[in-house]
Amino acid sequence: xxxxxxxxxxxxxxxxxxxxxxxxDEPWADREAERHLETCDECRAESERxxxxxxxxxxxxxxxxxxxxxxxxxxxxxAVPAMSGVTPRARPGLGRRLLSNGPLQAAAxxxxxxxxxxxxxxxxxxxxxxxxxxxxxxxxxxxVVSAGGEDRAVQNVLSEIEELRAPLRSVSDEGEAGSGDVAxxxxxxxxxxxxxxxxxxxxxxxxRLEGAPDDPFASAYLIxxxxxxxxxxxxxxxxxxDRRTVxx
Amino acid sequence: xxxxxxxxxxxxxxxxxxxxxxxxxxxxxxxxxxRLVGDDHLAEDLSQEAWVRAFEKLDLFRGEAxxxxxxxxxxxxxALNRLRRSSKRxxxxxxxxxxxxxNAPDDMVVNRRVLSLALDRLPPGYxxxxxxxxxxxxxxxxxxxxxxxxxxxxxxxxxxxxxxMREMIASPGADEGGARGExxx
Numbered sequence: 216x217x218x219x220x221x222x223x224x225x226x227x228x229x230x231x232x233x234x235x236x237x238x239x240d241e242p243w244a245d246r247e248a249e250r251h252l253e254t255c256d257e258c259r260a261e262s263e264r265x266x267x268x269x270x271x272x273x274x275x276x277x278x279x280x281x282x283x284x285x286x287x288x289x290x291x292x293x294a295v296p297a298m299s300g301v302t303p304r305a306r307p308g309l310g311r312r313l314l315s316n317g318p319l320q321a322a323a324x325x326x327x328x329x330x331x332x333x334x335x336x337x338x339x340x341x342x343x344x345x346x347x348x349x350x351x352x353x354x355x356x357x358x359v360v361s362a363g364g365e366d367r368a369v370q371n372v373l374s375e376i377e378e379l380r381a382p383l384r385s386v387s388d389e390g391e392a393g394s395g396d397v398a399x400x401x402x403x404x405x406x407x408x409x410x411x412x413x414x415x416x417x418x419x420x421x422x423r424l425e426g427a428p429d430d431p432f433a434s435a436y437l438i439x440x441x442x443x444x445x446x447x448x449x450x451x452x453x454x455x456x457d458r459r460t461v462x463x
Numbered sequence: 464x465x466x467x468x469x470x471x472x473x474x475x476x477x478x479x480x481x482x483x484x485x486x487x488x489x490x491x492x493x494x495x496x497x498r499l500v501g502d503d504h505l506a507e508d509l510s511q512e513a514w515v516r517a518f519e520k521l522d523l524f525r526g527e528a529x530x531x532x533x534x535x536x537x538x539x540x541x542a543l544n545r546l547r548r549s550s551k552r553x554x555x556x557x558x559x560x561x562x563x564x565x566n567a568p569d570d571m572v573v574n575r576r577v578l579s580l581a582l583d584r585l586p587p588g589y590x591x592x593x594x595x596x597x598x599x600x601x602x603x604x605x606x607x608x609x610x611x612x613x614x615x616x617x618x619x620x621x622x623x624x625x626x627x628m629r630e631m632i633a634s635p636g637a638d639e640g641g642a643r644g645e646x647x648x
Contacts, residue, residue, distance in 0.1 A: 232626040237618070265625060268632075271578055272597040280493035281507050285485055288514045289478065424523070431528065431536030432608070438520045439540060 230258045235265055406451055413444040467526050474521050481518055488531050489514075492538040498594045499542040501583040509545055513538035539595075543609060546587050581631045589624035596621050 230238075230248055235258065238248045252259050420437040424430060464483070472480035492513060497506035517524075517534050524533055582590060582598075591610070595601040596617070603614040603621075610617065 232629050233622040236622040236625040240618075240621075261629075265629065268578070268625065268628060269597055271575070272582075272593070273600065275498075275575060275578065275598055277490040278494045278497055280489050280510060284489065284493070284507065284511060285482060288485065288511050288518075289482075291511060291515045292478075292481070292518055431533045434523055434533055435537045435540040437523060438516055438537060439544065441520070442516070 229255065230261075232261065232265065235262050238262070239266055239269065406447060410444065410447050410451070413440055413447065416440050417444060466530055470521070470524065470526055470530055473518065484530065484534075485514060488534050491531065492534055495535060495594075495599060496538050496542045498582060498598055499539070499591055500545060501585070501587065501590055505545070506542075509541050510538065513541045516541065539609070543591060546591055549587070577632060578628075581628050584631060585624060585627055589620060589627055592617055592620040593624040593628070597625075 230251060234245070234248055235252075238245050238252070239262065242249060252262055417437065417440045420433055420440060423433050424437065427433065464480075466484070466487070469480045469483050473484055489510075493506065493510045496510045496513065497503070500506050500509060513534065517537055524530065582594065585593065592606060595606050595609070596603070601609075603617040606612075606617040607614045
């Protein structure tokens with residue numbers, strides 16, 4: 216819309232589709248648009264078209280999945296060794312890409328263990344920041360449990376997840392793109408930090424689910440976190456294993 | 464057999480029980496994934512992924528809420544997560560010109576096929592908000608929480624998405640420019 220110099224809508228002008236769309240959802244919030252629609256046939260017609268489109272979208276029916284979907288799911292389930300807990304899914308080569316910097320591998324394994332323990336202590340005690348003398352390898356742990364209200368805790372967790380996704384994703388994307396060494400951007404210490412943070416988040420989500428079992432929102436994120444954690448642990452483990460194999 | 468029993472048996476590894484749970488909820492799961500990602504092949508893969516994850520992690524589900532809600536939410540997250548991963552490509556796509564789709568002559572009632580086609584051609588950033596709000600009925604607050612953005616951003620994206628849809632869906636004989644007042648839905 217191109218408003219007049221005083222901000223009002225001149226009759227020779229029309230409302231933008233976006234403004235009409237906003238008016239349809241919240242008519243009480245834009246009295247000026249309401250007045251314009253009362254006198255402008257063209258904008259009113261556009262409003263009716265948008266309204267029909269909105270109704271048609273809400274009435275779109277369900278779609279049938281492919282006929283063989285269940286057979287494929289069963290086949291994939293057949294390859295899963297366990298039905299519960301963290302089930303790592305193999306990503307061939309990820310370990311090497313993730314932790315190709317040899318001297319950092321042992322540190323990563325140690326840091327991963329330490330990070331997990333510290334994360335556990337952190338969230339059990341409910342303190343918001345690590346105790347003094349924490350190894351830099353473990354990173355700063357999120358204060359999701361002690362952050363205050365439930366909503367705040369969830370928001371913190373979600374922010375943490377988003378932060379964690381970026382480096383994990385970059386590793387994955389690099390791998391998919393077929394590039395070589397990514398250790399310069401994502402080394403073992405960083406992997407260990409991520410693992411520690413993931414552990415903390417997993418525990419925080421589990422605690423949230425204690426209060427609200429089957430909260431689909433928290434459940435879905437917990438599953439994502441566990442998958443990310445499993446992939447990371449597998450990558451670190453494989454890297455250390457590869458190194459031992461070579462040494463022996 | 465009620466759903467609670469099915470879930471208990473599925474947790475114990477009973478494939479027949481898993482199959483029954485799948486039969487009950489597969490359409491809803493596939494539909495939301497397909498609409499969010501806008502692609503048949505990707506939807507097929509992600510829908511399977513959601514079910515495999517659900518059965519792998521079924522121990523996390525304690526049976527105090529609806530299984531349908533749980534698997535729906537899980538599938539939505541799988542799809543949204545995939546869209547996040549391809550966000551770099553989304554930005555390129557979002558800047559490209561959108562194709563126009565001609566609606567049927569008697570277009571007072573919007574043709575579902577045309578609407579679905581237009582949805583698939585929307586840039587993913589717009590599509591996910593439009594699908595979640597207008598098709599799935601989520602509130603802006605729910606969308607904001609899921610996409611880690613503000614409710615205001617969700618609203619803004621929704622209105623832009625609807626405008627894009629209107630630009631794409633044209634009546635026969637409408638000018639290619641898609642000027643206001645000429646394109647009809």
